[in-house]
Structures are given as structure tokens and as C-alpha cells.
Amino acid sequence: MIKISLFIMLFGSFSSFSLSWNQAIPVDEVRNLVNEPYLINDRLVLKKVWRNMVALESYNSLTNESETLIEFAEDQRIDNIIKFNDMLYFLLKVNPLASEHRLWKTDGTASGTVQVNDLNFYGSVTQEALQEHNNTLFAQTDNGGIIEIYDNSFTVHEVHSNWSDFSKMCVFGANDFILQDFYNNTIFRVTNGTKVDLTDKFPTAYVVLNMEVINNQCYVQFADGIDWNAPTDVLRISTDGESQLFSESQSLAGVYQIFEFNNQTYVFRKNMDQPISSSLIKLNSDGSLSEEMLTLENGTYDEIIKTKNHLLVSFKPNNYFEDTHHFLINENLDYQLTRSGIYLELPDYRPTLEIDYVIYPTYNSSNQIDILELSNSAELNIFKSKGFNYRFSVSSEFSNVIYFGLTDVVTNLFNVFILNDAPKIGISINGIWHDPELKNQGLFIRQGIRNNNSTYIFTSLYTFRDGKPLWLAGNADYNQNSITIDLYEYYGANFLEYFDETQQSEFGQITIEMLGCDELQATVEHNNESKVFNLSRIDNTTYNKFCLEQTIP
């Protein structure tokens, strides 16, 4: 039999990790969670489904308290959930036989979950039934009326649109918006209740692709025909009703996407020269061309993500089998390549109060998640996680916390995690810890979850006194970053003797704090002296997955 020297199995080298996954929510709280939650006022709002019942619950990870917002009820439906002004709006259908949808809102607390008004709303499982544009929330009544919703009031516009595509709207201000009637294929403007048809400004066959208000100009991007490869065009409509078709301007022909960045209007234009190139162009406030900023050849700009200080732009090649590139462009229009790959899809963008996160999951069994941190100072940090499959992430611009729904690839169990600079007291503290120069002495730490769901840390310390072996033990409940445990020594019994009373005397205290994935600081107070031990984990890869590795951008 091979004898292995105890406590001298060194972990190869200390690795410096900058971020750690820490479990944010007890497993029981995310049971029956079906879709990604919403973050409202530091509360995660969770839609849960059990059998044919649905409920809305919230969990405050700061106080570890959960609340039921809408109780489980049979055949109840909660659809069209949308976050607006740090409130969550949703349509609640309580009667399965009637098509009655009522608008509710919640601030994440039970007392703050209320029905907004008595109107009956058009409802569907899609998001189109509730939409936010230009800081105004819109909905539709079941008889075609358009509703502008404010905190404590609402305006109903009886425009009798058969079915409006709410995802495409230009909102100039209160009681002034442009909307497409999808069923009749008309576009109209509603100003203080007056409906004006704008359809004659468009070609006879058109398909609206996008509508956006930038600097008081409504830009309607449309396809000039119903074929999938029909040329695209843009109609600009100003608040005073003046309009301009981009295809009639030589410099603006070929524009296919308009967006706002840093209070400026930008467009992507496809240049039909050879090889086909694409340009990023800045427009003047009246919609005329200001300057060409950046032209790239052999492809076209595609989708964008707007972070606080950056544009993340996807550049697709003309050849389908070549790599798509993602560029990060700052406000000075300096750009750097962040990622390339065939069929590369846009990452998830999650803004928080101070840091913007861009998340690239890999949906294959490599289980890698790349997280780009973009701070307000425009600094870019990239972290790599291995060992979890990504299900969702959720953030709020009112909070610095970002939550990740991850599935452990070893256990395949799902949980919700937050990112911290160092591991908190949790599952990754489990194990045996030692200082290689403290020969044959060590600390065993075990996180346990009692059957009543409370968590505790049990620690036992193996050392010597006056040449004789000495062990110390203690345990304590925890819910914090570090933990202090009273240590006791025991004596007076015999080896495995039943009913052999032991005496206990307090040895001192141990305070444990995790510094990194495999680094731990233990401070032992004994006889009015304090000793600090920097301990490393005895070779064990089980918990490596809780640490993210920083990579060079």
C-alpha cells in the first residue's frame, strides 16, 4: 500500500483569481422557476410554474427574505412581463374562460403589487402587448385602443387599430406617437387624440423593419417590397410633419440601420462598390450626412449593443462561411476586435449601476462563459468561467449586483449566483486546509445544510501541545463573508468509549476568511494572543469551478 505523507500534498501553485461565483439564493427558492427572473429594487422577481399553476414570488438576496407577490392558482396566467421605471408590469389573467387581462405592477414587495386600473387589456403570451418607448409605457385595449400608462394615470386613445405592432413605434412625447396598424398595413400618427394617416409617404408595398426616435426625428426603416431580399430604405419624419426618403439622397442611399449613441445619430450604410463595404456614418440633427466615420470592406455591419460608453458592433462577412467579427467602439470611435467566429451571435448585455457586463456563453459541452466587464472608466476586463452552463443573467441599472442562473456541469444542478471579488463562506470552503510549513497540522472545514435549511460551518483543527496531539473543534451558523467560531478543546474520555463524559474548555476563537479559491486566512485567538495563518487547500480540483480566471483582452 502506498503511504502518503499527510498534510504535505501541496497544491502546485497559488493562482490569482479575481472573481468568484457565490451562491445567491437557497436552492429551494428557485425550484419551479421557468424563465429568467427580473431584478427590481434588489429583489429578484421569479415566475414559477408548478403543474398547471403559476405564481409570482420575490427574493431579496440582501436580507434573504422571500415574499409571495401573486399566489399559485390553477389556470391563472401571468404574461407580458416588462420592466419599466424599476417596476415590473404584467398582465394577469385570472379567469381561464374569459379573455380578461388586467394590468398589474409590482415593486418586488407584496404590498407593492397592485392592479394598475380596471381596463381590460389585449393579452398574448408575446411581449408585444406591453411595450416601452421613449420612457412611456404603452398597451392596447381589447377593442383596439392605445393606452399610455403613467404612474398613477393613463390615457386611452380610441384609434381603433385592429392590431398594432407595439415593438415598432415612434414616440415624440405625451399624446404624440407614430404607430403601425399591422393588420391594415397602415402607419398613422396620433397627436392629442387626432389620428393622421401617413401611409402615402411610403411605397405601395413596404414592410416596416424598425422605428426609432432620435433627436426628435422619427426614423422608419422599411423594406421596399415583401421579398426577403428587397432593398431597404428609411423615411425620416420630423415632429412638424416634414419627411425625407433616404433613397432620394445620394449620400444616404443604402442606409439600413439608424441608432443613437452619445446623443448623436448614427447610421450603417451598405456601399454597393466592390468589394461590398459598409460604413458607420454620423448624421446631423436634421438627418443630413455629417461625416463617414468607419468603413470596413467585405461585409456589413449588423446588430449592435449600446453600453454606457461603448458600441459593440457585429460585422458580418459577405461570404456566409467566413468569420463574423465583433468590434468594441468607444466614444472616440476607436475600435478593438473582441471576438471572431462563424455564426457568432451577439452576447448578452447586462448593465449595472457602475459596470456594464457583456456575456458570451458557449452552448456546447466546453462549458465556458466569458464575461467582459466594462467599467465607467471604459476599462475592459475579461473573465473566463469553466464548470457551469449558462442559463441566464439579470441585472438592473439601479444596482451593482448581477445575478447568473448557472447549471453545475458535474452535478447538473441549477442555482443562482452572484459575482464577488473573493469567494464568500459557502460550499467552496469545504475541505482540508494547511500551511506547508506547519508540518502535519491542518484545518478541516465543512459547510453543512441542516434539514431545517439553516447553514453552518463545522471546523476541526489538528495540532499539538507540549508534544502531544491536540484537536480543537467548533461550529457556527453563518451568512456573511467571514466567520468567527468558538474553539473548544475536549479531554477526559477514552478511545471510542460509550457514555464517557468529556470535559470541555474554551481554547479561543478562530476567524476564517476566504481570500481566493485555494487561499484562506485563519486567525486564531488563544491566551490573548492572535496568530494569523495563511492556508492553502490540499490538492483538490472539486471547487475550481467557483473561480473565474482573468484573461488578457
Add this chain to the structure above:
Amino acid sequence: MKTIKCITALLTLLILIPANSQYINPIVDYSKEGVYSNLAILTDTHLVYQAKKEEISSLWSMNLNSKVKQKLFTGSISSLKKQNNQVYFTVQFESNKYRLWSSDGTKENTQMLSETLIGRNGILYSNQGRILAQNQQLQLLQVQSNQIINFGLKPLTPNSICVFDDNNLVILSESAEPKSYILSRTVGMVVNDFYQFNSEDDITLPQFVHSGDSCFLSYRDQEELQTLIISKDGNVSSFVQPNDIPKISFFFSHLDRLYVAAGEENVFNSIYRLTPDLTTYDKSASLNPGFIYEGAVTRNDFIVTRVRENYFEGRLFKVILNADLDFIPTYYNSSQVTTDLAYELPSDVLTGFYNPNDGVVLQFISSNEEVNLMRIQDYYYKGITSNPNSDEFYLILTSQKSGRTDIFSYSDRPKINNSIIGTWHEHDIYSQGLVIQKGQRNNGSDYLFTTFYTFDMGEPLWLAGNEELLPEQNQIEVALYKYDGIQLFEYNNTPNSELFGQLKIQIETCNRIKTEFISDAYDVSINLYRIDDKSYDYLCNKFTPLPFDNMPANNLIMEQNK
């Protein structure tokens, strides 16, 4: 000098789990092997299975005795089949190019059989000591003593094969235009067509049944059921069915007797055992009206039938009979799809079910027709891999909590896995206990590190030991050492070490371990219990007996025997 002390374990306050509870333990180690990937076979000596990690598939084996695992092959495989205690599999080595490999479960005896390119359908047939495959020209190949024999010339797409001997096979293949079936026969190394018939049934493919010196075939033509008997020398004729049975739907063979499912007006709700001369029958079993036999397999002494409610897309049931066509009580469970009927163990027949109320249910039928049911919650049933020569069998289950499908061993004690991590003690031995940590080193090996905090003549004593951990162990022996000779938290001074004794740890239940400590001074056997911790409850799952009482069952389906 210390005296040897024998300490008797006290009665525990916990309620003992019934002895016949059975624990399951996942086989595939994610960190080394990845996730189970659909193919598993049990030979007499090895469990062979496919796992996938980071998009790369590998074939693994576990020695049933030593539980040592080996990676046999890295790459994409399909058509894993077993014959004569060897596994055969097809390997795709380039786009649309496949070769035949075999393995006895060891890395050194895993080899490519031939450079011959085989067809994408891989292995067509494995039975009676034969492996049949096709080459890329769709010609038939037979593997004998790991050599590939080419039957040559005629391309075939076999639906069913009847093997009389090594050089006498009858092959049923489909002809596209006009839609018909062709019977071909190998004579020497040449394949010749010798019979053709039409069938317009697109749903049920005709399958040979081999009984005695003949092969039997049933098929449907113009809505009429037809039957054929094919002799060893290639004669084909309509099977003359006994006058006292209705129209035959399908044949099957069991213990050297020919059975038929039959009925009037397409309601095939009776099975008949024909007499050896095939002129009449001596046993029959009928289903109640509204149910029909759709198929049958034979396992050990029993016949396992697939029964369908006789209406469009009716539910499916398993109904089990003995050779004399007496109904064996069967767990009553229906599904829309039942492809998995039953498996053979050395003495039992085993079949599995899933029901939302009971979870996964296993039914064991012993050779003396004793029936036992076991059930486990929180899983879906996927299948079983078993071997008539092995007492072990492995379950393929999908966890409802994690959604992962895995192969599980089935045993009366839990295996050592992460659930052993923790602190263990006996309530009545105060302030003493065992701390166990399982870890995986950076080199991928697993270990169990154990510390024992106790006393010696009133003074505190701690012992520690470390041991390698292999898969599927449910007990382990750790050498425990005592250390002394240095001061409190003294740096850079190595204490004296001395072997104190051997600690045997055996897992009894999820929260109870049996320990035996043996040294010059002590011989102690004691049960230890887990200090309240449910962190690893998800790893501890067991089948418990399910009473057969109150099963509504079989009366709905089965009529009395004739």
C-alpha cells in the same frame, strides 16, 4: 501496555431501512469522462459505455470485478452490439466513412477489424454468435473469429435475417419500385434471390421468426394477412395454419415451440402455442375485448408482450406470460410509446416502467414466477443494460431534478461518492467523531482523507489517514497515523508519526456508515451517523419495495386462460 478492548455497538435510535432497499450510484464521472451518451452494453466482464465531454465522444469500459475504468476509444461511434462477450461498434473516421471495430472491454484488445469500409447502417444483426454488417456497396459481411467474410456481389438492404448456419442465411430485403419484398439466400459465398412478395404495410416491417428447421414470416398484402414458411433448403410456401385458430397476426418462438398471435377481424387478442407438428395448439391466452397483441419478445422462461388498446393511437401496456401462457401479474402502467420490453438476468426477468405517481418502477420475475416491484421517485425510466450471465445490471435513468441521463449501478448499499463527505459520529460517544473529505487531485485521481478526533486515556488524540478511491467502492480501508512531538502551531518542525491502526469504512445507508477500527490495542466495530447535513441528499437515492396490492391492473386487460 494497553489491553484489547471490544466495544459493542449499541442499538441505534434510527429506524433501519428495510434490507431490500436498493441504492443507485451514477457510473459516469463527469470530470473525467463527461456525460453518458446513449450507448451502454454489459458483457460478462465489463460495462462498456459511451460518454461525451467537450464535444468529444469516447468509449469507456468498467471492469466488473476491479471496477477499474479504461478509455477504449476516442471518437464517434455507433451501433454498439455484443456477441460472444465481445462488443462490436462502427467508427466514423471520415465524413460518411465507417469501419468495424471490436473490443473485449480492455484497451489492449480494442482494435479495428478491417480496413473495409462498412455502410452507414453499421451492424445489422447480432445473434447466435454472429455479427452481420454491410460494406459500402451494401454487400453483406459476416464477422467470424474477428475476421470479416464478404458474401459478395449482391447489394442488399436487409430488414430481417434468418440464420440457419454460417453459410445459409435467408435475407428479407425491401425493393423500392415496385414496392415489394425479396427473399435472398446465401449459398456458399453468393447471394441469390429466390422469392418475391408484395406488401403495402408501411408501418409494420415483416420480421423472420426462426423455429425448428424453418423460418416464419407474416406480412400484410391488400389488407390481407399472409404467412410464409421458409425451409432450410430454400423452399417457400404459405404457412397452413391450424383450423382451430383464427387469422395469424405474427409469429414468435419460445423454448423450441412456435407461438402465434391471432384473432378475427383484425382484433388479435389471443396467443396460441402450436403443437410441435404445427397442426393445432395446446395452450392459449386471450385479452379482454378492446386490447390486442402487437408484439412479443421472450426473456428467460417468459414471454413479454406489447399490448395496445384497440383504437386509434391507443395506449400501450406490457403483459407478461409464462411458456404455458399463464398470465404473470404485471405492474399496470400505460404509455404512448413502449419500445423497451424486458431484460434477462441470470435467474430473473426484469422490466421497467415510469408512472408519475410511483416514479420509476422495476418489476422482477423470478424463475419460480415470484414477482417483486421496486420503485424510485424523481427519475424517468430510460432503459436497462443487463446480461444473462451477470448478476449485475445497470439502469439508465434521467434525473428529474437535474435533467441529466446517466447509467446507475443497483446495489444493496450506497457506493462511496461525494455524499460521504462530512462529519460522522455516534450520539452516545461524546465529543468524538470522524471527518471525511473526498477530493479529486489535479491529476484526476480521487482520494479519501480521513481525520479521527478522539481521546487516549483522557487526553485528546487525533489520527489521520489518506487512501486512494476507485469507482464503485462501497467500503474502504484507511491506515490511520498518530502524530506527536511538537508544540502548538510550531513551524518547520516535523512531528513523529506512528501507525495507530486500520480503519475500515463501509457505507450502510446514506446517513450511516459502519466503521471497524483494528490495531494492536483495539478492535472496535461501530456505526456512525452523519451530523445533520442534507447537502448531498441528491446523491443518495434508493429503490424501495412497492407492494403489489391494489394494482388495478391486469384484470382490465386479461381474460382467463383457455
